[in-house]
Amino acid sequence: MQFDPVTQLAVTAGLIVAMAIAIFLLVLLIKQRRSNDKLASRFARVIDADVELERVIAETVKQQSNADEITAKYRLIEMRYKNVTNSEEIVTSLERQAIQISRDVERTRAEYKDKRGIYDRLQREVAIFDERLSFAEMGVYEPHFDFSDSEQYKEQIEKIRNQQKIMVSAATAVTCSTKWTLDGSEAKGRTMTNRAIKLTLRAFNGESEAAIANTRWNNASAMEKRIERARDQINKLNDSNKIVISDEYTALKLRELYLNHEYREKIKSEKEERAEAARASREEQKLLRDIEAAEEAEARYQRLLAKANAEAAKASGAKLEALTVQIKMLEGDLADAHAKVERAQALAERTRSGYVYIISNVGSFGDNVVKIGLTRRLDPLDRVRELGDASVPFTFDIHAIIYSDDAPALERSLHAEFERTRVNAQNYRKEFFRASIDEVEVAVKRLAPAAPFIKDVEAQEYQETLAKRQLALSAVGIAAASEFPSTL
Template sequence: MLIFIILALIITILVIKKSKTKLQKTLNETVSNLNKTIREKDDIISELSKYQDIIDVQSKCDELLSNAQNEAELIKKRYETLLTFAQIEAEKIKEKSLSAKKQMDEQIKIRKVEYDNILSTALEQSKQIISDANIKAEEIAGDAYKALNNHKELEQKAKAMKNVIEGYGNKYIIPTHGILDELADDFGYAEAGIELKKSRQKSKFMVENGLAAKCDYVENNRKTTAINFVTDAFNGKVDTILSTVKSTNYGVLKQKITDSYILVNNLGEAFRNAVITPEYLQARLDELKWAVAAFELKEKEKEEQRLIKEQIREEERARRDYEKAIKEAAKEEEMLKKLMAKAQLQLQEANDQQKAEYESKLIDLQKKLQEAEEKNQRALSMAQQTKSGHVYIISNVGSFGEDVYKIGMTRRLDPLDRVKELGDASVPFTFDVHSMIFSDDAPKLETELHKIFNKNQVNKVNPKKEFFKVNIKDVKSQIEKMGIQSKWTMLAEAKEYRESLAIENEMKSSEEFAS
């Protein structure tokens, strides 16, 4: 029993010893792990110790920021105080400146009056100095100084004499339409005639009241004689000039009157400077202007009336053409109907061999009847439309040269009749047709084309002539842009002209060979 107890005790001691050893091992491991952890913490603390200064700086920044905010509040309060003070001072300065400005304005007014007085005095003194200088110059230079002052006047006299001797040529030509452009669109011949009458009455009034001329004679009788002499001489020349208004250009006539004024005044110097006044010269020039305007407007109205009458004649010819075409078409229809009725009877009575022939004849007659009806309907339709017609583009190389085209309009049923009419004895060669364009409103189309090619007109004075210096390709391109399709012949045949050139060359060759 004791043995079992001892054995149990020994086993217990062994178990306790083994457990103690295991516990000691565990404790040692725990202590080792704790020491390792402590070392790691020490390492971390050692690493973090480097950032201690940053933490201190952050604290310092917070402190500085707080101080700056406090300082800013103080500065803001000081600024507001200074601003208030400045506003008060500005108001005081503004009041002082307004007062100073008022005083300055008063001073300026005083100085301006003084300046005006000084300037007036200076001008008077300068005039006197110039007058004294002129007198002194005349005393020193005599006739030479006077000749220098009269240089321009002498040049005008020489130019006037040269014009009278050599003629005026083309150097003074002024387009007459320039005068008409100054007038209103509705200004007609009658109004121009009224203005011409007024200008003549003004000239007459100036002569009757001694405003046409002047001279240095004191004695009334001599003065009257001298003034009448230069006035009659000038008026005689001007009246002669005005009588040529119908045939001479406005610019040339104006220069002739101006030259007459200069030459008559030159002759009048011998009668104590008896001269025509510039005002009377202008009055006579106004007469010229209105005389030319009245003549040109009258011619313009005549031309318009001529064109209206020509248009009426053209429309009358067209009407007759339409009526003739309608009658002929109706007559043709009637005849064809009779022939068809006769052919139908023949067809009914014909044998089998003849039927084919009569049926073919009936078909042919039916086709001709349809064409006649269409022709009749077309003529009737055109007669009812007052604006329908053809716009033509034609050329005449032999008469007018290359790239010159007439753009016109006709209402004839056969528009080529108009082209043949234009190529009559008034031109040496016939016209070539480049395009014949039918339009429901031919006058409108013609007007549009004339406006487009306005700058290309050959006759700038009379646009009704309808001739244009332009490339045929440009005309074709423009018409195509308008959406109008038509047939074109781009090259002018000019048959008669080219054959005439060939004959002329042969004649020259024959003459050279004979010689």
């Protein structure tokens, strides 16, 4: 630290004054001693030596006191000067520490920014392979085609694969922009390039086929990103070789992915439709056969009764009595047959046989809430669709549809299993219960061992809604809460 001119002048003046006073005292003492010696020799006989000695001593003490006072002032000035010097050193040291800390903070921020970038990139890549993250991160899959049946999808898949084969044969799927030479030979260079292109195709096709094979409704968009990432990574590795996977070939792979995914979804839909149609047809046929059998039995008894009546009209005596007994029996049998016809017809319209359904709706009611109900409709899915049409925001997931000859009894048994957890204990028409899917499955397997049970909770509309909402928030700059802040 530099002193201002006034301070420097004051310090210098103080030092000069102190030195001057010290020299003055020294000279004064020397002169005093010489004067004393002269006076003592001159007036030794006149002046009392003891008195003179006392006077000289007193004068010396006084001068010494003055000298000490001046020395103390000098020491004070010297200490102040040292304190000023030490303060300068302290300030300089603190400035250096502050500069170093600032540099450390900037370096830490830069390192955090780099690490945060790596973390974000890895998180995006993990979402491509983790279906639990991919649906929320990658968004909702939107259908690219609208074919009426699975055969049309199958034909389009075959066309896409043929187009890919044509591009590979024409060497336009993967290209090299540089004519390389190896050991000065262009032929060896071409061989090397062709091998690299084949290796690139094998790697990209393998990654694409894996993505296509693993595509489902909740990760289709993620598998699309996986193919694009595979292309980018392979192109990056081949950058020094100038080998590139063409955009047209990548587009064909993506189109193949879309077609395969929608083809599988269409097959699943058609399979469900066929199964439901077959089941409904079987039930209708069974009811029709029961009605036909009852009507045939009634018609037979009517014919027998008519014949017996005709014979009784011509008979007399014991024969007439026998025919009369027979007629009464036939009338009873005919009445029973007619009752069976009526019962069969009533059963077709309304019967104890029916379907007990077990459904859930995570988006509307949350986890571990199920509805256990009964329907006598020929198509029980109509009832499930009806429940999910307007009364709730999302459709129901079906866990079991159980046909039973005594459906009300099965329904009551299942209700009794979970009576303690009934959501609405006042209105028993509200057939909702708090129970996990596993608990319901155990009860169903015990009460209806042959009934199929589906444990999966798709909640497709609910999951798609969450994904769209997240995309909408991202579009306006509102990001979901992250584990780490974007910056320090």
